[in-house]
Amino acid sequence: DTGVSQDPRHKITKRGQNVTFRCDPISEHNRLYWYRQTLGQGPEFLTYFQNEAQLEKSRLLSDRFSAERPKGSFSTLEIQRTEQGDSAMYLCASGDRGEKLFFGSGTQLSVL
């Protein structure tokens, strides 16, 4: 059983650099979500894909953030010109027809 896989698990970068994260959802799931979680907060929705179509984006997703899911399978989340406020855990989740989402272990980003 392969769950949601995220890579890398940890990323340390300097302010101003670009970073890219990858998410491989559960293979039969057509819905894919990106969330961000900071200390003391619950996960906050960033964006959502149905197959390869990006259907919803949160206002939290500034112009420096871009997400893709080119073939409706894996997804990437890129942050350009990182800022210290981008430091967080970035979570990917996938789902099928129901409401339940399955989360990956996340990518912990630290911007120095």
Add this chain to the structure above:
Amino acid sequence: DQQVKQNSPSLSVQEGRISILNCDYTNSMFDYFLWYKKYPAEGPTFLISISSIKDKNEDGRFTVFLNKSAKHLSLHIVPSQPGDSAVYFCAASGGGSQGNLIFGKGTKLSVKP
């Protein structure tokens, strides 16, 4: 403005006793509620859920109660075990959110042996 609220940041209970975690919501369009459990440095893991057409759902040691009129739900864990120590998140969906879950801030449960 937070639509899902978990007002207790932490809860400590003795092993074998009942743990009750509470959650309030403000959006009456929410029609599905979930509880997730999270260990440090891991993603949230689904625990139990309830549809708004029900007022109770049970799975082993875990029971979720929903009071729609009060816009309140609770998670009961009985008996509590030390392995239950984690952060518990309440989440809600509905109202055309396309499966996007709205999470509370979480409650850290500590079960003492």
